[in-house]
Amino acid sequence: MEYWQKDIETMSRKDLEKLQLERLKKTIELAGNSPFYSKVFKENGITADSIQSLDDLQKIPFTTKDDLRNNYPYGMAAIPIKDCVRIHSSSGTTGNPTVVLHSAKDLDQWANQVARCMYMVGIRDTDVFQNTSGYGMFTGGLGFQYGAEKLGCLTVPAAAGNTKRQIKFITDFGTTCLHIIPSYATRLAEVMYEIGLDPRRDTKLHTVCIGAEPHSEEQRRRIEQLLGVKAYNCFGMSEMNGPGVAFECTEQNGLHIWEDNVIVEIVDPVTLQPVKEGEVGEMVLTTINREAMPLFRYRTRDLTCFLPGDCPCGRTHRRLARFKGRSDDMIILKGVNLFPIQIEKILMQFKELGSNYLITIETVGNNDEMLIEVELSDLFTDDYSVLQRLAKDVTRQLKDELLLTPHLKLVAKGSLPVQEGKAVRVKDLRKLC
Amino acid sequence: MEYWQKDIETMSRKDLEKLQLERLKKTIELAGNSPFYSKVFKENGITADSIQSLDDLQKIPFTTKDDLRNNYPYGMAAIPIKDCVRIHSSSGTTGNPTVVLHSAKDLDQWANQVARCMYMVGIRDTDVFQNTSGYGMFTGGLGFQYGAEKLGCLTVPAAAGNTKRQIKFITDFGTTCLHIIPSYATRLAEVMYEIGLDPRRDTKLHTVCIGAEPHSEEQRRRIEQLLGVKAYNCFGMSEMNGPGVAFECTEQNGLHIWEDNVIVEIVDPVTLQPVKEGEVGEMVLTTINREAMPLFRYRTRDLTCFLPGDCPCGRTHRRLARFKGRSDDMIILKGVNLFPIQIEKILMQFKELGSNYLITIETVGNNDEMLIEVELSDLFTDDYSVLQRLAKDVTRQLKDELLLTPHLKLVAKGSLPVQEGKAVRVKDLRKLC
Numbered sequence: 001m002e003y004w005q006k007d008i009e010t011m012s013r014k015d016l017e018k019l020q021l022e023r024l025k026k027t028i029e030l031a032g033n034s035p036f037y038s039k040v041f042k043e044n045g046i047t048a049d050s051i052q053s054l055d056d057l058q059k060i061p062f063t064t065k066d067d068l069r070n071n072y073p074y075g076m077a078a079i080p081i082k083d084c085v086r087i088h089s090s091s092g093t094t095g096n097p098t099v100v101l102h103s104a105k106d107l108d109q110w111a112n113q114v115a116r117c118m119y120m121v122g123i124r125d126t127d128v129f130q131n132t133s134g135y136g137m138f139t140g141g142l143g144f145q146y147g148a149e150k151l152g153c154l155t156v157p158a159a160a161g162n163t164k165r166q167i168k169f170i171t172d173f174g175t176t177c178l179h180i181i182p183s184y185a186t187r188l189a190e191v192m193y194e195i196g197l198d199p200r201r202d203t204k205l206h207t208v209c210i211g212a213e214p215h216s217e218e219q220r221r222r223i224e225q226l227l228g229v230k231a232y233n234c235f236g237m238s239e240m241n242g243p244g245v246a247f248e249c250t251e252q253n254g255l256h257i258w259e260d261n262v263i264v265e266i267v268d269p270v271t272l273q274p275v276k277e278g279e280v281g282e283m284v285l286t287t288i289n290r291e292a293m294p295l296f297r298y299r300t301r302d303l304t305c306f307l308p309g310d311c312p313c314g315r316t317h318r319r320l321a322r323f324k325g326r327s328d329d330m331i332i333l334k335g336v337n338l339f340p341i342q343i344e345k346i347l348m349q350f351k352e353l354g355s356n357y358l359i360t361i362e363t364v365g366n367n368d369e370m371l372i373e374v375e376l377s378d379l380f381t382d383d384y385s386v387l388q389r390l391a392k393d394v395t396r397q398l399k400d401e402l403l404l405t406p407h408l409k410l411v412a413k414g415s416l417p418v419q420e421g422k423a424v425r426v427k428d429l430r431k432l433c
Numbered sequence: 434m435e436y437w438q439k440d441i442e443t444m445s446r447k448d449l450e451k452l453q454l455e456r457l458k459k460t461i462e463l464a465g466n467s468p469f470y471s472k473v474f475k476e477n478g479i480t481a482d483s484i485q486s487l488d489d490l491q492k493i494p495f496t497t498k499d500d501l502r503n504n505y506p507y508g509m510a511a512i513p514i515k516d517c518v519r520i521h522s523s524s525g526t527t528g529n530p531t532v533v534l535h536s537a538k539d540l541d542q543w544a545n546q547v548a549r550c551m552y553m554v555g556i557r558d559t560d561v562f563q564n565t566s567g568y569g570m571f572t573g574g575l576g577f578q579y580g581a582e583k584l585g586c587l588t589v590p591a592a593a594g595n596t597k598r599q600i601k602f603i604t605d606f607g608t609t610c611l612h613i614i615p616s617y618a619t620r621l622a623e624v625m626y627e628i629g630l631d632p633r634r635d636t637k638l639h640t641v642c643i644g645a646e647p648h649s650e651e652q653r654r655r656i657e658q659l660l661g662v663k664a665y666n667c668f669g670m671s672e673m674n675g676p677g678v679a680f681e682c683t684e685q686n687g688l689h690i691w692e693d694n695v696i697v698e699i700v701d702p703v704t705l706q707p708v709k710e711g712e713v714g715e716m717v718l719t720t721i722n723r724e725a726m727p728l729f730r731y732r733t734r735d736l737t738c739f740l741p742g743d744c745p746c747g748r749t750h751r752r753l754a755r756f757k758g759r760s761d762d763m764i765i766l767k768g769v770n771l772f773p774i775q776i777e778k779i780l781m782q783f784k785e786l787g788s789n790y791l792i793t794i795e796t797v798g799n800n801d802e803m804l805i806e807v808e809l810s811d812l813f814t815d816d817y818s819v820l821q822r823l824a825k826d827v828t829r830q831l832k833d834e835l836l837l838t839p840h841l842k843l844v845a846k847g848s849l850p851v852q853e854g855k856a857v858r859v860k861d862l863r864k865l866c
Contacts, residue, residue, distance in 0.1 A: 073606055082559045084587045085587060086582065087587060089602070135568030135574060135575075137591065142568075149518045154518060157569045158569060
């Protein structure tokens with residue numbers, strides 16, 4: 001068993017919690033320099049000395065995305081702007097964007113954390129790593145770039161889009177690892193097969209890091225099978241730097257979250273009280289190893305739970321269950337709460353179905369209805385009776401999972417819009433009145 | 434007078450040449466490991482010992498873009514691929530792309546060279562630097578990113594396009610410096626004025642690095658005036674890492690080329706013999722501070738000449754004249770050799786003309802003709818007689834510069850295609866038979 005930083009990754013829980021408390025106190029001291037937190041701390045009587053244990057963290061109020069928006073751009077900075085070396089900004093399609101500031105030390109720490117994740121899934125300095133993320137403001141680009149360079153991979157900064165060119169790079173440069181959005185991974189594989197290239201035979205690919213979109217276990221298996229690789233779920237969010245916040249190990253059973261860098265809470269999104277051990281709730285994170293812009297008890301909106309027990313990989317940092325999606329992604333239909341990923345999970349179990357699907361919710365008369373369109377896979381028949389039986393089987397399974405019955409429409413391969421960036425899977429056309 | 438690396442930048446010519454010879458010999462030793470150069474050296478009897486002076490460099494044959502293409506992707510590498518951490522690739526629209534490999538040391542050296550350039554034009558760690566280059570494979574993105582971070586600027590990795598968003602970042606983040614393509618700089622300024630923003634009053638911009646396209650002194654002055662900044666010509670090429678190969682100092686009189694990292698020759702593109710002192714020729718570069726992929730006597734196709742005399746800035750690295758364009762860009766029309774930049778130089782002298790223009794060359798009957806379309810500036814009249822007089826004046830000056838008479842067409846502002854990337858200024862529609 002090999003580790004990037006054995007001492008940190010396999011630290012005893014006791015030592016890890018001691019380290020967390022030390023770093024938390026140091027971060028509180030530092031954050032006193034930020035216009036936003038100096039006020040929050042004053043109002044709540046928070047000082048480094050007032051925090052005697054990790055439980056005392058709960059004395060500090062939550063921080064929300066609105067706090068970031070309201071203090072745009074520099075109101076959360078805990079060090080002088082002159083000492084920051086990079087700013088990342090969300091697209092800010094509605095209202096002010098959110099920004100995250102980084103010092104040189106922050107960037108180095110982030111690169112190290114990404115390198116740790118990549119090393120954990122077996123990526124080494126002998127690998128050729130191609131990054132299909134957008135670069136610039138989107139953190140998946142520079143985040144993985146710096147991490148992979150620190151690890152010593154030969155990096156191919158392909159950036160997003162241009163599938164033919166991605167494939168040319170993969171074959172010409174002998175690419176062994178990819179960072180890729182899951183919906184784009186299946187798209188890439190499909191284009192390879194279309195042009196007569198079998199990635200399992202004609203490329204050196206062995207590992208892909210899939211992130212930036214929630215995806216189901218079934219989609220992972222499909223990507224692994226199509227590309228002939230091991231695929232690992234990587235979780236990131238720009239407020240917590242970007243990629244590398246939590247990452248699967250080779251056990252593929254939950255994502256280790258790096259508790260030397262963040263303190264994790266899982267709370268009920270309504271009561272904001274901690275959930276019981278093993279229950280699903282909203283992940284709340286406190287940065288304890290960041291200087292330019294610390295965040296305390298940041299409400300991520302992401303829903304997950306801790307997995308019980310020790311991981312056979314030997315890492316002591318706790319594991320989170322696969323993310324169900326963001327609380328913002330939840331669809332409430334006829335009083336039922338459901339996530340798009342539940343639908344994907346069912347669809348991906350059928351080899352007769354392709355990887356592209358679209359969920360539309362609309363008001364028909366006085367009812368809200370769900371339509372699921374899914375492409376058939378390449379291999380499949382156009383025998384009507386077979387299709388009818390398939391549709392019936394899929395619908396039954398969807399009903400069991402969702403507790404409501406959607407309209408299912410099987411469509412020909414290639415008839416749904418092709419998704420080259422983050423996939424848009426849900427169209428909500430309901431009348432709001 | 435301040436320097437990023439005073440000892441190197443102001444080194445005596447004698448010491449600089451001594452350093453060059455040392456580094457050249459070391460690079461020859463290293464390059465013996467590359468499949469391509471080991472063969473070249475063997476065929477020409479080149480060893481580190483056979484090079485006793487800088488003049489001996491001429492024993493080594495030229496390297497051309499075709500050599501890079503023919504040895505795609507890894508045939509030029511002088512170190513094991515495992516020790517490379519990044520690959521940059523040209524778009525390869527025709528034939529194989531060219532690639533450049535970098536070790537971690539190469540990337541650090543490149544970042545240092547870019548930081549040295551930026552520091553030279555007065556950019557400091559207190560500045561907010563926005564990079565409007567494409568990222569990924571295009572070297573203007575990561576090249577400036579790493580350089581500006583090394584310098585300690587707050588970097589805004591805006592990447593290319595989306596003018597409204599660029600402007601939002603400039604105003605919201607207090608951007609003081611830009612890296613920008615010259616044609617896009619005028620476009621950005623025009624959009625600012627259109628939305629009622631005066632960059633001279635409403636932004637903190639003070640310095641822009643303009644590169645990636647040849648441009649005239651007149652276009653620089655226009656950018657300076659529109660944005661209220663100092664604009665510096667920066668020259669780069671992907672084969673020589675990317676940006677930072679040569680850069681103007683605050684004298685704005687020629688581009689210092691960093692002779693601790695490259696040996697410069699200027700040769701007649703036909704005879705390949707050195708040109709006389711001060712004559713224009715093709716720049717030929719030898720890398721002497723790069724390990725993953727050294728290049729000897731690389732024919733850049735870029736046409737320039739050395740400027741005579743010492744630079745008042747105190748730097749001893751020689752200055753190159755503004756690049757006239759690439760030998761590939763040269764237009765031969767009716768037996769006359771001319772460059773698009775000569776036309777731009779004339780157009781930009783007229784405040785009545787805008788910044789967008791298009792040159793079309795086509796065969797009319799048995800003759801090849803040149804049509805120049807140029808947009809009128811915002812301010813200007815639509816009085817026909819005034820326009821007629823203007824057209825006559827511009828045509829006369831063009832004739833004096835080009836030694837032939839083009840057809841000139843003044844068109845309304847906004848009627849030529851908007852250029853957001855590298856501007857396409859010439860359409861050659863001549864019949865080839």
